[in-house]
Amino acid sequence: MRGLSTYLMGRLVAAVITLLGVSFVLVALIQFLPGDPARVIAGLRATPEQVARIRQQMGLDESVPVQFWRFLEHLFHGNMGTSARTGDSVVSEITARLPFTLELAILGTLVGVVAGITLGVIAATHKDRLLDSFVSMVGVMGISMPVYWLGILLIMLFSVKLQMLPVSGAATLSSLVLPSVTLGVFSMAIIARMTRSTMIDELGQDYVRTVRAKGVVERVVVYRHALRNAFVPILTVIGLQFGTLLGGAVLTETVFAWPGIGRLLVDSISARDYPMVQGIVFVFAAMFIVVNIITDLLYTVVDPRVRLYG
Amino acid sequence: MTEPVMSIQDLSVRFRTHDSVVRAVDKVSFDVYPGETLGVVGESGSGKSVTMLSILRLLQESKRLETSGHAWFDGQDLLALRQKDLRAIRGRDIALVPQDPMTCLDPVFKVGNQLSEAIKAHFPGSRGSLRRKGVELLDLVGLPQPDRQYDQYPHEYSGGMRQRAMIAMGVANDPKLIIADEPTTALDVTIQAQIMDVLREAQRESNASLVLITHDLGLIAEMADRVVVMYAGHVVETGDVATIFAHPRHPYTLGLMGSLPQTGGDEKWLRPIPGSPPNLAAVPSGCPFHPRCLLSKGREICRTDLPALDTVEGSHRSACHFKEELADEAAQLLAQAEQIT
Amino acid sequence: MAEIAVPESGGGGGDSLARRERAQLRGLRTLLRNKAAVFGILVLLLFAVLAAAAPLLTSYDPTEQSLSDAFLKPSGAHLLGTDNLGRDILARIMYGGRYTLMIGVLAVSLATAIGVPLGLISGYLGGWVDMVIQRIADIMLAFNPFLLALLLVAVIGVGLKSVIIAAGFGVVPQFIRLARGQALSLREEVYVQAADAFGSKRMTTLRRHILRNSLTPIVVFATLNIGLTVLVAAGLGFLGLGVQSPTPEWGTMLGEAREYIFYASYTSTFPGLAIFLVVLGFNLAGDGLRDVLDPSLRA
């Protein structure tokens, strides 16, 4: 088990370094705001005093390393500054809205994983036959589909034409369905393509032949053995595409008027509310990193050999 | 003679690739009798594994694979059987000990579970009884701590241990026929001997027939009752071990024995066959062995006509137009001498 | 115990030009047999022609407003109808193709120009250089393409140039990863080591051998990524953070049309369909190219 813990420690250290890098980028990028960042953030109607106060508040008169240190210090105390737009604390706004985004991201991932793996397995077990071509088509269409357009199409179809589901907002359970499906389709396509190719690989392996030679039913061959082995690369893809899914969440939230942090991000960018942008992007990056640590942990559950690579 | 347990007739296997056809097995016929050990020899790529895998229909199915012929077992043609009936035979009546033990175990399951799975597929039982049976089998094949090793993963096993586990899986359901594909090539010499003992013991215990595929003529001499010699997807000679070793009637067999070092023997016996096995996507015309054959001496018929597998004497058969020329000892020695010059 | 000798089957050193030409011909045939790839290429050609020849194909001005013609349903006069400001949607889509194709190609060129050298250096030199570049790639990956693009737009502002830069930067880490993998595997190859032994300068080796030999996978990868950058760029437009109105950029059109889905759904259907088809075209063509040129990239 020592191997496992050193492996995990390594991953955790890498994750912390990445998050530090993300923070640095977020702090340093302010320097590139055209003109006087404080003026930009304060808005056109701000008085010179207001601008000066903001500059001081945000520590913009300090050097980048000092600002970076401040940022980390504040972060450590759970403080990410105040919104330039509303004057509220960035952290409290984010915590109020984050659950909605999490809900959407989890459901979207679930749709993507379940549908993607199912399609991929069907394609692999029907290689070069009609169903395989069908899945390939669904796959390439899925990765070509703009989420925002898909969302609009689904709204037109289900809400306007069929009058079935509420169009927007996060009030009821059924209002979750369209956004989750919209968000999940891209992941589904990526996961289906990956599952197909790894499953085809696995089904050609010697051990699969051994299992068949035992006279075991095909269902067991495919699901218990081949799919379990295919799971490590599939997990990697699930982890990596989670980033794309978060990007998609920003768009999906906008289409469905979903009250999560994605839509807040868009509004904040439009309002040039840089502190809020900083906070939200940081949270998105952290979510991505956490999810990838989780998939790393799952490797060890799926594949007994991973432990050795400590 | 008694009825064979398995009878292969005119078995052909082809793989179509995008620009060629690989004739891996071409009109192969042979029988396996109850309780006997049949050795199958031939250079790498001569189609030994493909023959055996195609009998159990374990080659990956695709549009590119064409199999024809018959594999009679228990009055049924395995090649025409429904999947469900075939499954009932695989692992119960016919067991396969595959070629490479390093890749033949599922890396993410405990060896014991994989062993129990072989039993459960045909004789469902409680978890406990399956485990007991599995541990017993691991003990039978000589794993030192079967109870502990039952719960280990393949990567925790050595090559020899894996091969033993594969044999345990093979004999788990007392099959009538065990097909062992080079069960010892991946292992070092001392372990090879132990593994063969395990296999022989297991075979004796269940009185099964054994098809033993190998490159190793020494092993054939030691274990087999009869031999099938394969070259380029064809059976070129078959007969009793004693006959084949004493009076080979095919220049390829002779060549194989030429590459077998004789203890205290002549230097000249150490010659391997000149040239290399043919590309099965372009098998030579006529007798597939002719480009390498020292007996042919460029005679026309070798290049034009495929020799039939004809009887030499009793059950001894050879596919060579000029097998008579190998009839006496003198001719054999002559052929050997020519190989050297 | 004796083992029968196992001779290697002769590989045959392939160097003749004729052989290479034959291989290329076969590649072209394979590509043309791939119906999906052919469809993708045809779709791209169609949009390229529509974009290039737009002034010849339509008499409507893509930006001229005519409020009395607002929200006309598709008809003979306006094949795809008109938008909220009375502009012909077909004309806007034709002219808009110019922006979409340009953004996709330029953004990926930018990503290639930045990511490939970094990745090659990272993989070839190894050591601390590799570590630093990989950490940078990790950080960029943590943002993911779309968020990275959003963040950049938040900083450098909206507009065509920003969108190209933002969408291009979004996929830089992917190119770093790819090029690094190429350099790592090519570095091991004998001839590169031989070149080292003869003392030719390292950077020359890098350029000559590695760059040349990794060209094919990079071209394939770039094609496969144009679709992604088009999606990102149009996504920015959809949020109102991309190319600004009245420029007929498809994402921006879709974003504006979204308000009217309840009474003029066609105003969102067609721009979205255009985005989808072009991205599909690049993805199908990329898949086809990959199968022909570099099957090892298949994922």
Ligand SMILES: Nc1ncnc2c1ncn2[C@@H]1O[C@H](COP(=O)(O)OP(=O)(O)OP(=O)(O)O)[C@@H](O)[C@H]1O
């Ligand atoms: N799936 C396949 N597609 C194309 N050719 C194949 C395929 N499987 C096997 N072959 C070819 O069939 C021929 C026979 O292979 P086979 O594995 O039966 O040889 P073998 O006698 O078992 O050799 P070895 O002693 O090395 O195990 C080889 O030339 C091999 O390249």
Ligand code: SF4
């Ligand atoms: S038939 Fe001719 S080529 Fe074939 S083994 Fe006999 S002599 Fe040699």
Ligand SMILES: [Mg+2]
């Ligand atoms: Mg073999």
